[in-house]
Each structure stands twice: as structure tokens, then as C-alpha cells.
Amino acid sequence: MTRSDTMADALPPPLLADEWLNADGPIELAALRGKVVLLHAFQMLCPGCLSHGLPQAERVHRLFRGKDVAVIGLHTVFEHHDVMSPAALRAFNHEYRWSFPIGIDRPAASGAIPMTMQAYGLRGTPSLVLLDRRGHVRLQHFGSIDDLALGAAIGRLLAEDDAALDNAAVPDGSARPECDAESCPAPA
Amino acid sequence: MTRSDTMADALPPPLLADEWLNADGPIELAALRGKVVLLHAFQMLCPGCLSHGLPQAERVHRLFRGKDVAVIGLHTVFEHHDVMSPAALRAFNHEYRWSFPIGIDRPAASGAIPMTMQAYGLRGTPSLVLLDRRGHVRLQHFGSIDDLALGAAIGRLLAEDDAALDNAAVPDGSARPECDAESCPAPA
Amino acid sequence: MTRSDTMADALPPPLLADEWLNADGPIELAALRGKVVLLHAFQMLCPGCLSHGLPQAERVHRLFRGKDVAVIGLHTVFEHHDVMSPAALRAFNHEYRWSFPIGIDRPAASGAIPMTMQAYGLRGTPSLVLLDRRGHVRLQHFGSIDDLALGAAIGRLLAEDDAALDNAAVPDGSARPECDAESCPAPA
Amino acid sequence: MTRSDTMADALPPPLLADEWLNADGPIELAALRGKVVLLHAFQMLCPGCLSHGLPQAERVHRLFRGKDVAVIGLHTVFEHHDVMSPAALRAFNHEYRWSFPIGIDRPAASGAIPMTMQAYGLRGTPSLVLLDRRGHVRLQHFGSIDDLALGAAIGRLLAEDDAALDNAAVPDGSARPECDAESCPAPA
Numbered sequence: 178m179t180r181s182d183t184m185a186d187a188l189p190p191p192l193l194a195d196e197w198l199n200a201d202g203p204i205e206l207a208a209l210r211g212k213v214v215l216l217h218a219f220q221m222l223c224p225g226c227l228s229h230g231l232p233q234a235e236r237v238h239r240l241f242r243g244k245d246v247a248v249i250g251l252h253t254v255f256e257h258h259d260v261m262s263p264a265a266l267r268a269f270n271h272e273y274r275w276s277f278p279i280g281i282d283r284p285a286a287s288g289a290i291p292m293t294m295q296a297y298g299l300r301g302t303p304s305l306v307l308l309d310r311r312g313h314v315r316l317q318h319f320g321s322i323d324d325l326a327l328g329a330a331i332g333r334l335l336a337e338d339d340a341a342l343d344n345a346a347v348p349d350g351s352a353r354p355e356c357d358a359e360s361c362p363a364p365a
Numbered sequence: 366m367t368r369s370d371t372m373a374d375a376l377p378p379p380l381l382a383d384e385w386l387n388a389d390g391p392i393e394l395a396a397l398r399g400k401v402v403l404l405h406a407f408q409m410l411c412p413g414c415l416s417h418g419l420p421q422a423e424r425v426h427r428l429f430r431g432k433d434v435a436v437i438g439l440h441t442v443f444e445h446h447d448v449m450s451p452a453a454l455r456a457f458n459h460e461y462r463w464s465f466p467i468g469i470d471r472p473a474a475s476g477a478i479p480m481t482m483q484a485y486g487l488r489g490t491p492s493l494v495l496l497d498r499r500g501h502v503r504l505q506h507f508g509s510i511d512d513l514a515l516g517a518a519i520g521r522l523l524a525e526d527d528a529a530l531d532n533a534a535v536p537d538g539s540a541r542p543e544c545d546a547e548s549c550p551a552p553a
Numbered sequence: 554m555t556r557s558d559t560m561a562d563a564l565p566p567p568l569l570a571d572e573w574l575n576a577d578g579p580i581e582l583a584a585l586r587g588k589v590v591l592l593h594a595f596q597m598l599c600p601g602c603l604s605h606g607l608p609q610a611e612r613v614h615r616l617f618r619g620k621d622v623a624v625i626g627l628h629t630v631f632e633h634h635d636v637m638s639p640a641a642l643r644a645f646n647h648e649y650r651w652s653f654p655i656g657i658d659r660p661a662a663s664g665a666i667p668m669t670m671q672a673y674g675l676r677g678t679p680s681l682v683l684l685d686r687r688g689h690v691r692l693q694h695f696g697s698i699d700d701l702a703l704g705a706a707i708g709r710l711l712a713e714d715d716a717a718l719d720n721a722a723v724p725d726g727s728a729r730p731e732c733d734a735e736s737c738p739a740p741a
Numbered sequence: 742m743t744r745s746d747t748m749a750d751a752l753p754p755p756l757l758a759d760e761w762l763n764a765d766g767p768i769e770l771a772a773l774r775g776k777v778v779l780l781h782a783f784q785m786l787c788p789g790c791l792s793h794g795l796p797q798a799e800r801v802h803r804l805f806r807g808k809d810v811a812v813i814g815l816h817t818v819f820e821h822h823d824v825m826s827p828a829a830l831r832a833f834n835h836e837y838r839w840s841f842p843i844g845i846d847r848p849a850a851s852g853a854i855p856m857t858m859q860a861y862g863l864r865g866t867p868s869l870v871l872l873d874r875r876g877h878v879r880l881q882h883f884g885s886i887d888d889l890a891l892g893a894a895i896g897r898l899l900a901e902d903d904a905a906l907d908n909a910a911v912p913d914g915s916a917r918p919e920c921d922a923e924s925c926p927a928p929a
Binding site for chain 3: 236237240241323324325326327328329330331332333334335336337
Binding site: 428513515516519521 | 800801804805888889891893894895896897898899900901
């Protein structure tokens with residue numbers, strides 16, 4: 178898929194979050210135009226998020242700070258809603274001292290999966306979405322991805338001006354019924 | 366300190382826990398006489414517990430299963446009580462699939478520190494207590510301890526019959542005001 | 554520095570190697586035009602090369618195989634020449650099973666530092682040189698570099714067509730007298 | 742097997758080494774009576790020795806320094822003899838800065854396997870031999886062993902006075918034809 182395709186030209190859904198941590202106020206994707214954006218969707222009780230995804234998001238945030246890369250966390254609670262409340266996330270964020278902004282995905286009127294997670298069609302946690310400087314989704318990945326591959330994907334997007342690029346999407350693994358050490362799949 | 370000392374001869378306080386996970390019922394230290402006991406005190410939102418203490422307790426449990434070593438987790442919540450509830454711990458335990466029994470330390474009538482944690486004088490989480498086959502405390506440590514040193518301490522206690530041994534206590538670090546990557550100190 | 558600068562327009566020195574391992578024959582940089590080239594200079598007895606640089610070169614080789622990235626090892630022996638002979642390197646290569654081609658840098662007529670290492674002005678091992686698709690040096694680094702940063706540098710070069718790019722050079726550490734866990738500096 | 746068994750009562754073969762590094766002179770097992778001895782047999786070009794065995798021997802040496810544990814390295818070259826010469830080992834030892842004494846196992850009059858390695862019946866590298874305070878072999882292991890298990894074995898032996906102990910031997914893996922990431926088996 179290239180950037181001239183219809184799909185790539187459509188902008189991604191907005192981030193629906195009523196509360197933001199580590200930020201002065203709500204974060205709008207539109208305001209990040211011109212930057213590469215890494216969106217990291219996680220749950221605070223997801224083992225793969227704790228052991229891999231969140232520390233990686235933190236490393237990306239620190240490495241590219243001030244270099245046209247914005248890292249955004251999104252707490253996409255789709256299970257154990259009662260114990261992964263905003264208050265619980267605040268305590269978690271306080272103890273782990275994440276430095277990137279984290280939004281709390283808005284619960285849906287019905288169903289377990291929150292609204293932004295639904296709109297992006299995320300399959301579970303951890304999930305990673307990369308947007309290019311023009312605001313288009315270029316990579317969406319469920320599960321863990323290693324630093325070398327993620328670095329390369331970010332580097333490609335940073336280098337882009339407006340030439341068409343192949344979509345560097347990493348193939349997803351198959352659906353899994355519940356959290357394992359790597360990830361927490363959402364219900365289908 | 367040797368086993369003939371008065372202090373070492375006193376048995377440690379009982380485990381005051383109203384709920385046990387990964388166990389058929391309450392666990393009494395008296396019933397473990399004859400085994401070496403590793404008591405791991407943790408909080409589910411303590412970074413050092415997640416990154417080091419709990420995985421180590423799990424490794425000890427798996428390595429010495431059926432070999433006269435009993436591993437017991439104790440959820441000693443002394444901060445963020447509202448979000449480290451028994452329900453939250455159950456979800457945490459479900460996602461991480463710990464295999465050793467975990468008791469929930471009984472809240473004190475007043476004050477933040479739960480009763481067993483107080484009775485043992487634990488300074489924060491993670492903390493580790495080793496009991497010998499006769500039920501006496503032989504090592505109490507706040508913070509992380511490496512596998513080689515912990516293995517040696519367990520090996521020594523396994524080898525003991527009833528000769529007096531020097532107390533192999535590892536010196537504690539100094540008090541710290543709040544959680545860091547290693548540990549969460551309790552208020553003084 | 555941009556690609557329109559005089560220095561960047563000069564092509565780098567050729568690889569002077571009389572023997573190649575894991576290759577069908579000599580490798581010429583000119584034949585790799587169109588690809589991003591990662592040149593990894595190492596010594597088989599350099600601790601930082603073994604613990605970090607060589608495994609990283611192997612990971613890059615495996616991740617980008619068939620994707621316009623060529624990884625080349627260069628055995629730049631500048632100390633302990635008698636025990637880091639071609640025969641020793643062959644045994645080392647056999648035991649470690651590196652999959653990327655490795656050239657043996659040609660000894661200089663006088664002095665400890667071999668010819669390619671001298672020509673590139675490498676400061677010690679491990680050193681990493683990145684060439685863009687047009688064959689120009691874009692990054693030269695002494696010591697270790699983490700996967701995220703290396704991935705990003707490779708990704709940027711892969712994305713390039715012919716727009717001018719800032720040189721993403723990583724600043725070098727200061728000179729060190731002998732090998733430490735990270736690297737082996739060459740004599741000044 | 743207990744210490745009253747005939748085999749356990751026989752003392753192990755002497756260390757046949759003509760050169761010692763990191764030591765003031767030859768090391769005799771008899772002079773270490775009263776200490777627990779960890780003998781680590783390795784080859785400098787064995788990947789599993791570099792990645793696991795040698796760093797573990799170094800950790801044991803540092804943790805138990807002055808605490809009745811003696812760590813001894815033994816360079817048991819059984820392949821690539823020409824490039825794992827004493828001179829090569831000296832350079833290797835210089836670069837890696839091992840702090841424990843290392844003996845060079847004496848080449849046999851015929852055959853690839855050196856004399857001490859033969860006498861102990863070691864199957865390859867890395868191999869680990871643990872001697873108790875009375876000088877008897879209590880554990881012999883080919884391949885890697887984790888810190889918790891090794892610590893426990895050392896702790897047991899440190900605690901011993903003269904009670905009979907079960908042999909805590911770790912079962913060996915099956916023979917492998919050449920070095921892999923874990924170990925280098927010797928020819929049968």
C-alpha cells in the first residue's frame with residue numbers, strides 16, 4: 178500500500194480520552210501533524226505490556242525526545258474494568274514514573290472494548306500504531322516487536338518527505354484467547 | 366547470631382491473612398515445620414516486585430518443588446490501598462499466573478501498614494524472609510537479592526540438621542522515601 | 554553535513570581484505586551500490602564485540618536479509634596479532650556460526666593498525682560504519698549503540714531517495730587506553 | 742550416593758596444569774581442603790563458556806571471596822588446539838580480566854583431550870565440578886546451570902560438617918556433536 182491509496186489517505190480516528198496523565202491537557206493527533214507518532218495501547222495488568230511494550234515506549238520517548246517523534250500511551254481497558262480504573266492507573270503511573278503522556282480510552286456505551294480501541298480495530302494489548310508526519314497510519318501491530326524493527330520503522334517515517342512508501346506493516350500473530358507473557362488479546 | 370540465641374529461638378509471628386490465592390486453604394507456618402520457607406512480601410504495583418522479586422519467587426518455587434522448600438507470597442499493601450484491593454490482586458494473579466500460594470496481609474485497625482508486615486518489622490516491598498526447618502527466621506531482606514546469594518542461603522538451610530549456624534543475614538540498604546525501580550519502602 | 558557537501562560526495566576507501574569467510578569471494582563496496590551497508594569492525598578477543606557488536610550485526614543481518622541491507626564484518630586486528638590470526642578467526646567463526654560475510658583486514662607494512670581500519674580512521678573495536686544507497690558514509694561510531702538508534706539510522710537510509718539528509722552521526726565517547734567491557738580503543 | 746560410599750570417599754584426580762594465570766603459583770586441590778571448590782572447565786572459543794559459564798564463575802568468585810569457596814578455572818582445550826594456545830589464553834584473560842585463577846590443562850601424549858579433562862571424565866565445555874570441604878566431588882555438570890541451582894549446591898556444601906549428604910548431581914543432557922550456544926561437547 179502506498180500513500181496515494183485511498184485508505185492511507187483517510188486520517189485515523191481521533192483519540193477519545195477523558196483523562197490524560199503526564200500531559201498538560203488533552204492531546205489531539207491533528208496537533209502532532211509533522212511528527213511521527215507512536216501510539217502504544219496497553220493495560221496496566223497486561224504482563225507483555227509491563228515486560229516489553231511500556232519500557233520500549235519509554236525508551237523511544239527518551240531517545241527521540243525533541244526529534245519529531247511523539248509517544249502516546251493509551252490505556253485501553255477491555256477486561257477487569259473494576260480494578261483497572263482511572264485511580265488504579267494513576268497509582269500505577271506514579272509508581273512506574275512513565276514520562277510520556279497517557280490517555281484513558283473512553284468506555285463504550287455497551288461492550289467491554291473501549292471506543293478508541295474499537296475505532297482502530299486493535300486486537301488486544303500491547304498494540305502499537307505508527308502514524309507518519311502527515312497523520313496517516315503506517316504500521317499497526319499486536320504483540321511485541323523488537324527494538325531494531327521498531328527503530329527502522331520510525332527511521333523510515335522520519336526520513337519521508339512526500340514520496341510514496343510501501344506499507345511496512347508487520348504481520349500479526351493469530352488470535353489468542355487470553356493474556357500470555359506476550360500480550361492480551363481482546364475478545365473477537 | 367546462632368540458633369542458641371534467645372531471639373532465634375523465638376518463633377516468628379503467624380501469617381495473618383484472610384484470603385489465600387493458589388492454595389486450598391489458609392497456610393500456617395507451623396504446618397511447614399521441617400521445610401525451608403521463603404516468604405516473599407510484595408505489592409502488585411511495586412516495580413521492583415514485578416521486575417525482580419515475584420519472578421524470583423516463582424523460580425524458587427519451580428526449582429525446589431517437592432524438595433523441602435515452601436514459597437509463600439504475602440500481599441502487604443501499605444499504600445494505594447483502594448486500588449490494590451483483593452479483587453485487584455485476584456486479577457493480577459490471574460494474568461501473571463503465579464504458581465505459589467499468596468496470602469493477603471490483614472489490614473490493621475489503624476495505620477497504613479498491614480498486620481503481618483508490622484509484626485515482622487518489614488521495611489517495605491519487596492521483602493524476603495527465610496525460615497529454617499525448625500521455623501526460625503534466619504534471613505530478612507528488604508530490596509532485591511541475586512539468585513546466587515539466595516540459592517546459597519536456601520542451600521545452607523536445607524543442609525542443616527540441628528547444628529548452630531551463623532545468621533547469614535544480608536545487610537539492608539538505607540530507607541528510601543518512595544518506590545523506585547528496586548523497591549517500595551514502607552513509611553517509618 | 555548534507556549529501557551535497559564535498560566530503561559526503563567522496564566515496565569511502567575500499568575494503569582491503571585478502572580473505573573472506575561466509576562469502577563466495579571478495580566483497581566490493583561498489584557492488585553493493587543501491588543497498589544500505591552496515592560495516593562492523595571487530596576483533597575476536599574484544600569483549601564488547603562479543604557481548605554486543607557481533608550479536609547485533611547478526612540480528613541486523615537476519616532482520617533485513619533480502620531487504621536492501623548488507624551486513625559486512627571486518628576483522629581489524631590491532632593488538633595480540635599472533636593469537637588473532639586468520640586460523641584463529643576461522644575457528645571462532647566456526648564456533649559462533651556468524652551468518653554474515655567477514656573480511657580479514659589487511660595488515661599494514663608497518664604499525665599495528667591494519668589498512669582498512671587506518672583508511673577509515675576507526676578508533677578501535679567495535680566500530681560501526683553505515684553507508685547509504687549511493688555508497689557514502691553516513692554514520693561512523695566507536696563503541697556500542699543500541700538497537701533502537703541503529704534501527705532508526707538504517708530505516709532513514711533505506712527511505713532515502715536523493716533528498717539531502719542531516720548526518721545522523723552518533724557522538725563518540727572519549728578515548729580509552731585498553732579494552733573494557735564495551736570496546737577496545739586503538740592506539741592513537 | 743552419600744559420603745560413606747566408596748566412590749565418594751576416593752579423592753578426585755589432581756589438577757595437571759603447567760601454567761597458571763591470575764595466581765602466584767600452581768594450585769593444589771589438597772591445599773584447598775576445608776573450602777568448597779568450584780572447578781570451571783572451559784575453552785576460550787566456546788560460546789556457552791563466554792556467554793554463561795565464565796561470567797557465572799566470576800560472579801561466584803566475587804560473591805564468596807573470603808567465604809570458604811575457591812573458584813578455579815581450567816582451560817581444557819580439546820579442539821582447535823593451534824589457536825587456543827597458552828599465548829592466546831593469556832591475551833583472552835587480559836582482555837576479559839577474569840579475577841579467579843586459571844590453569845592450563847596438560848595436553849595428553851596422544852589424543853585431543855587434555856589430561857585433567859580425561860581424568861575427571863568431563864564430557865565437554867563448559868563443565869562444572871563441585872568439591873566439598875573434604876575434597877570429594879559432589880556435583881559434576883556439563884552445560885549450563887542456573888544461578889539459583891548452583892547457589893543452592895554451594896550453600897549445601899558450605900553448611901556441611903560431616904553428615905552424609907545425598908549427591909545433588911544435576912542430570913547431564915545428551916551428547917552433542919559440536920559446539921552450540923550452550924556448550925562444546927568433547928568427542929566420545
